[in-house]
Amino acid sequence: MGETVRWGIIGCGDVTEVKSGPGFQKAEGSELVAVMRRDAVKARDYAERHQVPRWYDSANDLIRDSEVDAIYIATPPAYHKEYTIAAALAGKPVYVEKPMARNYQECLDMLEACERSGVPLFVAYYRRALPRFLKVKELLDQGAIGEVRFVTTRQTAPLELAEGDELPWRLVPELSGGGLFFDLASHTLDLLDFLLGPIVSASGIATNQGGRYAAEDTVTGVFRFASGAHGTGTWCFAADEREDMNEIVGSKGRLLFSTFGHEPVKWKSADGVREFPFERPMHIQQPLIQQIADQLRGRGACVSMGESGARTNWVMDELTKRRDEE
Structure with missing residues (x-):
């Protein structure tokens, strides 16, 4: 990783407008260079409004972009596993929204994929950095x-x-x-x-x-x-x-x-x-994004990793095992 982490966002919806997106542009050693949304019109609109150089309507195209160093996945949890594994196979670090996945088993699959590829997996539990x-x-x-x-x-x-x-x-x-x-x-x-x-x-x-x-x-x-x-x-x-x-x-x-x-x-x-x-904070994820950028540049450590994010999914699975029992 160079002096600046170049980010690509998969799923530039509401959460990325203020909470997270601008944080990638304002954090030190971090730059937002590409965004993706399946609706091409909305992807282009987001890129133009936020001065992002490139936009895509295909997640795989963004992941394959040679000028994207790391991937932020801001989709609903149903797609977290799929895109995390795809990014890991491309050798790119992943920052995924919370909850980390729909269940604990999906989290384990994501962790295994990132470990196999030797890339870190971060989870957007940003309160750990506030x-x-x-x-x-x-x-x-x-x-x-x-x-x-x-x-x-x-x-x-x-x-x-x-x-x-x-x-x-x-x-x-x-x-x-x-x-x-x-x-x-x-x-x-x-x-x-x-x-x-x-x-x-x-x-x-x-x-x-x-x-x-x-x-x-x-x-x-x-x-x-x-x-x-x-x-x-x-x-x-x-x-x-x-x-x-x-x-x-x-x-x-x-x-x-x-x-x-x-x-x-x-x-x-x-x-x-x-x-x-x-x-x-104006951009509530920015402190955690800064930790991630620092870790990727070898200058610190992030407090919200895939292992801790998976533990939270495990707890939620346990608390909801008994559903609708009278």
Whole structure:
């Protein structure tokens, strides 16, 4: 890899407009040189609006582009495995959107392909690189709340899909792996892996309570970390209102923070409550993209790799094994 990593994007949809795409152009040692979308008109429009030199309507054509060093896959999860393997066979590092795939087995296949080809596999769990969550990890590592005993997480949202509405791909298991649990809870579960270490056992119940689509809309689970800490979580996307809460309880205090909000991180202890505010980044994936560019140029290491991304898929598979049981 040279001094600049030249990126190609497969699937330049909404997530690439602000969250990720500009990050490839603004990160040091990184450049976005090509984009692909099956709709040629939309691919060309994206390239023109974002000043990207080349566009394609074929993923294979982009992968074969000799001036593309690394591939960012921003498609629905149904296509992650296919494009990851194709990029790996071409000898190109892969950065894939989250969740890493539709299930754990697909993740293992992706890891095997990249290992065989000797290329790294990165996963877009970008919260691992955000200052807000690095502060939570710093407090935990410093022993601010003593020994971690358990964590509770709860995320709720109203059921906003009306009868007859066209289903977004996130609610079609064949495309996404599941419902909003796979799309949103994956962020929280991966973040807990980053903060507290791997989850080694998990079980749960997944049901559809709202009746608007086939995928689960409510999941409740229990899990245990390798450290011995316990965890419980409930995700309900057919509830009365929005809520987003994580609480890590230790022997000497507790930490409270949301996964998707930007309110201050709270540290509660015998000395009272301290708050740590953070600003929302303009391009939320840019800090992680910078880590990836640094690793590819031999100047650092990325904290979100295929191995950790696969662990999150394993946990989600375990939590949703029991579906629609009464």
